[in-house]
Amino acid sequence: MVRVGIMGLTGCSGCQCEILNCEDAIGKLIGKVEFAYFPLAQDVNDFSEFDILFVEGSVSTNLDREKLVKGRERTKILVAVGTCACYGGVQSQRNDEISLDEMLKAVYGENKLDLEVFKPMPLSDVVDVDYELPGCPLDKRQFVYTVASLLNGVEPFFPKIPVCHECKLSETDCLLLKGIPCQGPVSFSGCGAPCTSAGVGCQGCRGNCDFPNFDEILSIYRDIGLSFDDSVKFLKVFRGKTISGLKVGFSDEKGA
Amino acid sequence: MKRELNVNHLSRVEGHGAVDIVFENERLKEIRLRFTEGPRFFEFITRERLYSEIPKIVSRICGICYVSHRLASAFAVEDAFGVKVPREVELLRRLLVVGEYLESHALHLYFLALPDYMGYPGAIQMAKDYPNVVKRGFRIKELGNKIMKLLGGKTVHGENILVGGFASFPTEEALESVGNELRSIIPELEATLSLFDSLDYPEFTSEVSVAVSVDSKDVTEFSDTVSTSDGVRFTRKEYELFIREETVPYTTAKVSRFEEEPFLIGPLSRVNLHLEELHPAVKKEISLLKTDFPSKNSFHSNVARAVELLNVAYRGVEIVEELLNCERTPSKISVEPRAGTGYGIKEAPRGTLYHRYSFSDDGHCTGANIITPTAQLQAAIESDLRNLTETYSSVSDRELRKLAEMLIRAYDP
Numbered sequence: 001m002v003r004v005g006i007m008g009l010t011g012c013s014g015c016q017c018e019i020l021n022c023e024d025a026i027g028k029l030i031g032k033v034e035f036a037y038f039p040l041a042q043d044v045n046d047f048s049e050f051d052i053l054f055v056e057g058s059v060s061t062n063l064d065r066e067k068l069v070k071g072r073e074r075t076k077i078l079v080a081v082g083t084c085a086c087y088g089g090v091q092s093q094r095n096d097e098i099s100l101d102e103m104l105k106a107v108y109g110e111n112k113l114d115l116e117v118f119k120p121m122p123l124s125d126v127v128d129v130d131y132e133l134p135g136c137p138l139d140k141r142q143f144v145y146t147v148a149s150l151l152n153g154v155e156p157f158f159p160k161i162p163v164c165h166e167c168k169l170s171e172t173d174c175l176l177l178k179g180i181p182c183q184g185p186v187s188f189s190g191c192g193a194p195c196t197s198a199g200v201g202c203q204g205c206r207g208n209c210d211f212p213n214f215d216e217i218l219s220i221y222r223d224i225g226l227s228f229d230d231s232v233k234f235l236k237v238f239r240g241k242t243i244s245g246l247k248v249g250f251s252d253e254k255g256a
Numbered sequence: 257m258k259r260e261l262n263v264n265h266l267s268r269v270e271g272h273g274a275v276d277i278v279f280e281n282e283r284l285k286e287i288r289l290r291f292t293e294g295p296r297f298f299e300f301i302t303r304e305r306l307y308s309e310i311p312k313i314v315s316r317i318c319g320i321c322y323v324s325h326r327l328a329s330a331f332a333v334e335d336a337f338g339v340k341v342p343r344e345v346e347l348l349r350r351l352l353v354v355g356e357y358l359e360s361h362a363l364h365l366y367f368l369a370l371p372d373y374m375g376y377p378g379a380i381q382m383a384k385d386y387p388n389v390v391k392r393g394f395r396i397k398e399l400g401n402k403i404m405k406l407l408g409g410k411t412v413h414g415e416n417i418l419v420g421g422f423a424s425f426p427t428e429e430a431l432e433s434v435g436n437e438l439r440s441i442i443p444e445l446e447a448t449l450s451l452f453d454s455l456d457y458p459e460f461t462s463e464v465s466v467a468v469s470v471d472s473k474d475v476t477e478f479s480d481t482v483s484t485s486d487g488v489r490f491t492r493k494e495y496e497l498f499i500r501e502e503t504v505p506y507t508t509a510k511v512s513r514f515e516e517e518p519f520l521i522g523p524l525s526r527v528n529l530h531l532e533e534l535h536p537a538v539k540k541e542i543s544l545l546k547t548d549f550p551s552k553n554s555f556h557s558n559v560a561r562a563v564e565l566l567n568v569a570y571r572g573v574e575i576v577e578e579l580l581n582c583e584r585t586p587s588k589i590s591v592e593p594r595a596g597t598g599y600g601i602k603e604a605p606r607g608t609l610y611h612r613y614s615f616s617d618d619g620h621c622t623g624a625n626i627i628t629p630t631a632q633l634q635a636a637i638e639s640d641l642r643n644l645t646e647t648y649s650s651v652s653d654r655e656l657r658k659l660a661e662m663l664i665r666a667y668d669p
């Protein structure tokens with residue numbers, strides 16, 4: 001039996017829900033795989049050792065960090081699932097703009113929490129990660145593919161080609177040509193482009209494709225009528241630290 | 257002598273929680289329900305963002321009830337900008353809620369709650385002995401997912417749900433097929449209701465007296481007002497005047513009170529408050545149950561969820577019929593930002609949800625407040641836990657711990 005663990009840190013549990021949505025695959029795995037640790041789904045859990053440990057969520061507190069470090073020590077393979085675990089998630093989109101104290105003050109006022117809180121970090125800031133399955137949420141076919149590959153001793157492989165490629169395959173008209181802000185040209189595909197086929201621009205929830213050309217996409221957004229600041233904020237939502245370097249000009253700041 | 261009973265990691269709940277029950281000289285001294293989820297600063301990260309980005313960002317508060325966060329935030333933005341969406345958009349949003357409830361309640365009932373009552377650690381283990389029961393749970397969940405994917409674009413965090421409407425509408429054929437599937441799931445939902453009615457729930461009477469819910473006949477309808485079981489009625493703009501939040505150091509969720517007291521929200525409160533407004537077919541089913549509504553037993557939240565499942569399916573069939581006869585309108589109406597503050601309330605599967613945003617004249621967010629069901633329930637759950645500990649003072653620590661977990665789970669925090 002292959003011992004699998006599914007663990008959640010700071011996040012929305014959406015990725016674990018997508019894993020629970022893999023009904024057929026879970027059915028087939030029973031008998032080959034033992035879900036030794038999966039607190040969202042069961043109350044008897046053994047955290048002692050794993051062959052594969054899937055981790056969802058960002059590292060945002062001392063509890064997250066302790067759990068992750070322990071998990072890393074006890075597993076042969078560690079897989080980051082979802083954008084929070086891979087890049088830090090939506091909660092990390094303003095990490096480069098402001099200090100942790102200001103964030104805490106904005107939400108909790110002068111009150112102190114018992115927990116030690118960090119700026120949200122991806123797993124790879126704390127431990128070595130073997131595979132990353134980004135996406136908000138992760139794509140369940142990629143989860144099944146990863147489990148199946150690892151069970152059969154095959155290296156899972158995810159080409160970092162842009163989402164535009166998937167729009168071509170599904171014959172979806174280019175939304176940028178219609179003036180709809182879309183992050184497809186700079187985003188990592190593998191989702192099957194469900195957003196663009198519904199007529200919504202790609203939101204970049206899976207992070208960067210290889211060699212993203214941000215200068216070019218920013219000039220396209222300018223032509224569509226989006227300001228530079230709004231364009232950068234739009235690109236930053238899911239990319240966490242992988243987009244640091246692109247800075248919002250705060251000359252017109254009034255809000256915070 | 258001090259004695260502490262702790263559950264350090266609540267399992268089969270969506271977030272991260274822990275509970276401490278502290279006794280001193282064999283008397284109950286303190287109950288602490290701690291949500292240890294790391295803070296994610298949503299009220300802060302939405303600031304300076306364009307209004308159109310808000311539903312997408314706050315969707316990520318919850319992977320199970322994302323539809324509620326998207327809609328409550330869209331309502332708030334539309335309120336701030338004085339936008340009124342066409343009937344067709346409203347109906348599709350209501351159908352989306354049908355999908356959300358099918359998924360969320362089925363997940364809770366079959367995968368998080370049922371294993372306790374059947375004596376299994378989880379549904380995966382339960383599936384070996386009860387494959388058809390677990391399959392039924394999957395089937396209901398799947399239909400919910402299918403509706404959310406069709407209307408939202410994805411099963412979780414669908415991006416097609418926007419301020420002003422949708423980027424695109426589903427085809428008539430797709431809607432017809434949803435209508436047919438909703439009709440065909442009704443026997444499964446009736447079976448769900450009789451299964452959850454038949455379970456042995458612990459004897460328990462909640463001392464939390466006030467129940468709160470959005471003022472609509474059921475969860476698939478939206479409203480601008482909130483009503484309480486003691487006859488108070490307030491508007492979404494008054495929400496923060498009635499529901500007061502405070503930060504306590506041991507939990508990252510804020511604690512809410514209504515008139516200084518804990519209050520109840522969620523499926524049991526809704527069914528208790530709107531019993532007469534349920535679909536006639538559901539009312540008939542309820543009259544045959546062994547569970548009596550209105551009920552003060554918090555464990556009956558599970559029966560209430562099963563009631564709501566059946567009710568949303570009947571409403572879903574009606575919504576699809578109206579949609580198919582509805583005049584076609586553009587899927588999204590244009591939105592002109594202006595300076596101001598907007599408010600949105602919605603019944604999320606686990607209770608009333610509130611969003612407030614303020615905007616500058618060019619549509620950038622200048623401030624936000626979000627009050628989630630879990631935060632509002634914290635005080636009520638603590639009160640129930642105190643009550644439970646006193647009611648079951650003679651049982652073993654192990655049994656008490658198990659009962660406490662089941663009670664917390666019944667609120668689906």
